[in-house]
Each structure stands twice: as structure tokens, then as C-alpha cells.
Amino acid sequence: GENVEQHPSTLSVQEGDSAVIKCTYSDSASNYFPWYKQELGKRPQLIIDIRSNVGEKKDQRIAVTLNKTAKHFSLHITETQPEDSAVYFCAARGRFSGSARQLTFGSGTQLTVLP
Amino acid sequence: DADVTQTPRNRITKTGKRIMLECSQTKGHDRMYWYRQDPGLGLRLIYYSFDVKDINKGEISDGYSVSRQAQAKFSLSLESAIPNQTALYFCATSDGEGTAPYEQYFGPGTRLTVT
Numbered sequence: 001g002e003n004v005e006q007h008p009s010t011l012s013v014q015e016g017d018s019a020v021i022k023c024t025y026s027d028s029a030s031n032y033f034p035w036y037k038q039e040l041g042k043r044p045q046l047i048i049d050i051r052s053n054v055g056e057k058k059d060q061r062i063a064v065t066l067n068k069t070a071k072h073f074s075l076h077i078t079e080t081q082p083e084d085s086a087v088y089f090c091a092a093r094g095r096f097s098g099s100a101r102q103l104t105f106g107s108g109t110q111l112t113v114l115p
Numbered sequence: 116d117a118d119v120t121q122t123p124r125n126r127i128t129k130t131g132k133r134i135m136l137e138c139s140q141t142k143g144h145d146r147m148y149w150y151r152q153d154p155g156l157g158l159r160l161i162y163y164s165f166d167v168k169d170i171n172k173g174e175i176s177d178g179y180s181v182s183r184q185a186q187a188k189f190s191l192s193l194e195s196a197i198p199n200q201t202a203l204y205f206c207a208t209s210d211g212e213g214t215a216p217y218e219q220y221f222g223p224g225t226r227l228t229v230t
Contacts, residue, residue: 001174009155032217043205043221044158089157093217096160100171103219105157 002027002094006106013080014114021109024072027094033066033073034103036089044089048075080113087111118142119222121206127228128196136191136225138206146211147189148219149173149181152203161204164189165211196229203227 003026013019025033034049050057050064050073057064061080066073073092077084087108096102119140128134138147149161160173162181170181178200182190193200206222 006157034218043223045221046218049218091158096173097171102160102163102173103217104174105159107155107157 001096002030002092002104004090004092004104004106006090006109008109009107010110010112012112012114015080015082017080019075019077019080019084019111019113021075021088021090021111022072023074023090023092023106024070025092025094025104026071027092028068028071030092030094031101032093032103033064034091035062035064035075036091036105038087038089038108040086047088077111080111082113082115085111085113119206119208119220121204121222121225123225124223125226127230129230130197132196134193134196134227136204136206136227138189138191138222140187140206140208140220140222142208142210142220143186144208144210144220145186146209147183148207148209149179149189149191150205150207151175152205152224158205161191193227193229196227198229201227201229 006023031052036044037047038044061078063076089108090106091103122137145166148163150158164170164183167183180192204225207219209219
């Protein structure tokens with residue numbers, strides 16, 4: 001099955017700086033890569049996603065890049081703000097059992113934006 | 116997102132007890148999921164269901180069972196709870212078709228403690 005590794009596990013940046021979180025995946029057939037933000041005590045919420053036929057996607061201050069050859073994808077947050085502080089999870093939709101596909105999540109990155 | 120609800124939100128139970136966690140959704144989605152979240156391990160899939168008659172095991176199904184009572188309801192049971200099942204449990208739904216077939220919407224979570 002799919003295996004997703006996420007780095008770093010913790011990341012501290014100064015307000016206004018950029019933050020980058022990286023994930024690698026193992027299943028070359030994975031076709032969908034979402035990023036979720038989870039604030040303390042809250043549910044995970046989708047912030048951006050990308051499909052395997054796209055190399056980059058941007059939504060205001062956040063962007064995701066995908067390198068299918070290297071099997072890695074990254075989340076980029078520019079001009080960070082204190083409200084960006086949260087745990088971020090990457091995921092990959094790969095083969096799970098037989099022909100079924102499911103999301104496999106990374107272990108999470110605790111992002112802290114320092115004022 | 117009030118469209119996916121979970122009950123109870125918090126539960127403390129003793130080893131050996133049977134416990135049921137319930138999930139309801141008003142999004143009209145066919146696909147429903149149960150995940151477990153542990154610190155440093157991300158979200159791991161327990162069971163998933165693509166419709167009322169379709170139930171599938173996830174990555175960590177041992178010690179758990181599920182019931183899909185209706186399109187909108189998906190319950191998770193621990194037949195005989197043990198302390199290492201102490202975790203945060205999330206229900207999620209997805210459409211499976213349309214413009215965002217893979218996007219998963221999470222419930223608020225149930226914090227379960229087994230003593």
C-alpha cells in the first residue's frame with residue numbers, strides 16, 4: 001500500500017516569512033494529493049489539493065507543487081500570519097486494497113508562526 | 116462544518132466495555148470513513164463504506180466493527196475496549212463523483228479514553 005512521509009514534524013517561522021512542508025509518497029499510481037489544516041481542538045479542514053495531472057496550484061498565500069518523477073509534493077505558505085499556526089497534514093490517494101484507492105496521511109507538521 | 120456530526124464528543128470508558136461512536140451527515144454523500152488520530156501518527160483509516168451495502172476494512176480494523184444504518188449514518192463500535200484504543204476518532208464523508216470526488220469532509224471528532 002501507499003506510504004507517505006512528511007517533514008519536518010515541527011516548524012517555527014517569523015511572521016511574514018515563508019514556510020515549506022514536504023511530503024514523499026511511494027505509490028506511483030497515486031492521483032490526488034490534498035493538504036489539511038488542523039487547528040488545536042478542531043477537525044482537519046482541506047486548504048488546497050492537487051491532482052496528478054497538474055504540477056502546481058496556487059490559492060492566495062498557499063501553493064502546492066507536485067513532482068511525480070521524484071514522488072514528492074510540497075506545501076508553500078507565503079507571508080505567514082499567526083493564524084497560520086496549526087498542524088498541517090499531507091495525504092496521497094494511492095492503491096489500498098486490490099483496485100481500491102484511499103487516502104494515506106502523513107504524520108503531520110506543527111507550524112508555529114512567531115509574532 | 117455542521118454537515119458532519121459525531122456523538123459523543125467525549126467518552127471515558129473502562130477496559131472490556133462495548134462502546135459505539137456515531138456519525139451523521141447531511142451532505143448527501145455516499146462515501147463515509149472512520150479514522151483514528153494519535154499524536155505523531157497522523158490519521159489512520161479504520162473502515163470505509165461506499166454505500167449502505169458496501170463496508171471495507173481499512174489499515175487498522177482489528178478490534179473495531181462498523182454499521183452503515185443508512186446513507187447518512189455510519190457507526191463505529193469497539194466490542195471490548197482496551198487502553199491502546201484511547202485516541203481521537205474522526206468520521207469523514209466524500210462525494211465520490213462530481214467536481215470534487217475525492218475531497219473528504221471531517222466531523223468534529225470524538226475523544227475516547229479507555230481506562
